[in-house]
Amino acid sequence: MFKRKKKPxxxxxxxxxxxxxxxxxxxxxxxVLMLYPFxxxxxxxxxxATDSVRGGIYLWPRExxxxxxxxxxxxxxxxxxxxxxxxxxxxxxxxxxxxxxMVAYAIAQPKFMFKRSITIIFIxxxxxxxxxxxxxxxxxxxxxxxxxxxxxxxxxxxxFNLIIMRSFIEGLPTSIFESAxxxxxxxxxxxFKIVLPLxxxxxxxxxxxxxxxxxxxxxxxxxxxxxxxxxxxxxYELMKILQNSSTTSSGxxxxxxxxxxxxxxxxxxxxxxxxxMTIVASVPIIMVYPFLQRYFVKGMTLGAVK
Numbered sequence: 001m002f003k004r005k006k007k008p009x010x011x012x013x014x015x016x017x018x019x020x021x022x023x024x025x026x027x028x029x030x031x032v033l034m035l036y037p038f039x040x041x042x043x044x045x046x047x048x049a050t051d052s053v054r055g056g057i058y059l060w061p062r063e064x065x066x067x068x069x070x071x072x073x074x075x076x077x078x079x080x081x082x083x084x085x086x087x088x089x090x091x092x093x094x095x096x097x098x099x100x101x102m103v104a105y106a107i108a109q110p111k112f113m114f115k116r117s118i119t120i121i122f123i124x125x126x127x128x129x130x131x132x133x134x135x136x137x138x139x140x141x142x143x144x145x146x147x148x149x150x151x152x153x154x155x156x157x158x159x160f161n162l163i164i165m166r167s168f169i170e171g172l173p174t175s176i177f178e179s180a181x182x183x184x185x186x187x188x189x190x191x192f193k194i195v196l197p198l199x200x201x202x203x204x205x206x207x208x209x210x211x212x213x214x215x216x217x218x219x220x221x222x223x224x225x226x227x228x229x230x231x232x233x234x235x236y237e238l239m240k241i242l243q244n245s246s247t248t249s250s251g252x253x254x255x256x257x258x259x260x261x262x263x264x265x266x267x268x269x270x271x272x273x274x275x276x277m278t279i280v281a282s283v284p285i286i287m288v289y290p291f292l293q294r295y296f297v298k299g300m301t302l303g304a305v306k
Contacts, residue, residue, distance in 0.1 A: 045068050045069070045272065046065065048064075068268055069276055077232065078234070081236070089211050092214035104162050107162075108169040122163075123159055125159050132223075139224060218236040221233050
C-alpha cells in the first residue's frame with residue numbers, strides 16, 4: 001500500500017506577515033478616520049445642548065436626549081423641505097437615468113454616423129460651461145426660475161454617467177443585437193427588451209450617482225428658488241443653519257442659547273442643531289446604498305472595461 005503524499009501547505013513568510021499586519025492596521029485607521037466624523041455628529045445630535053458646550057463629546061453622548069430632533073422637526077418648513085428633496089431625488093434619478101440610457105445606447109451603436117462628434121461634445125461639458133450668469137439668464141428665458149423643474153431639466157444628462165453607461169453597452173455581445181434585428185426587432189424594442197434588462201448593474205450605479213447628486217444639491221435652490229419657501233430642500237435648510245451657526249460666536253453664550261423650543265428650559269445651540277440637521281440630511285441617502293451595493297460594484301467594474 002502506497003500512501004498518497006500530502007502537498008506541502010503554503011508557508012507564510014516573514015514578509016507576508018509584515019505586509020498583512022501593516023495592511024490591516026492601515027485599513028483600521030482608514031475606517032476610523034472615515035467613520036469618526038459621522039459618529040461624532042450622531043453623538044452631538046443626541047446629547048444635551050447645554051452639556052455639549054462643555055466639549056468632550058466624541059463617540060458617545062454624555063447626556064442622552066431627543067430634544068434636538070424634536071426642535072428640528074417642530075419646524076413646519078422641514079417637512080416641506082424633506083418632501084421636495086425626496087421628490088427631486090426620485091424624479092431626477094428616474095428621468096435622468098432613462099434619458100442617459102437612451103443617449104448612451106444611441107452613441108454606442110457602431111453604425112451611428114455622429115457618435116464620435118456627439119461624444120466629444122458631451123466630454124467638453126465636463127471641462128467647460130457657460131458660466132453662472134449665462135446659465136441664470138438661460139433658466140430665466142426658459143421660464144424655469146421659480147418652478148420645480150429647474151432642479152430636473154438642467155441636470156438631465158451627465159457626461160460622466162453617459163460615458164460609463166456607453167462603455168457598458170458597448171461591452172455587451174453584438175450577437176444579441178444582430179439576432180434581435182434578424183427577428184425583426186427595432187431599436188426601441190431592443191432597448192427596452194434587451195439593453196435595459198442586461199444593464200441592471202450599470203443602471204443601479206448611475207441611479208446611485210444621480211440620486212446622491214440630486215439629494216445633496218442646494219446651490220440651485222439658492223440661485224433660482226431662494227424666495228420660494230414651498231420649493232426649498234433639506235440641504236438648503238441645512239446650509240442656512242450652517243451659515244447661521246458660523247456667524248455665531250462660540251464664546252457668546254447669550255446668542256448660543258438664543259433658540260429655545262419651549263418654556264420648559266430645554267435649550268438648543270447652533271452646534272447641536274447643526275449636528276442634528278447633518279444626520280437628518282445624511283441618513284436617508286445612506287440607507288439606499290445597501291440595496292444597490294452589489295449592482296454598484298459590478299457596474300463600476302464592467303463599465304470601466306473600455
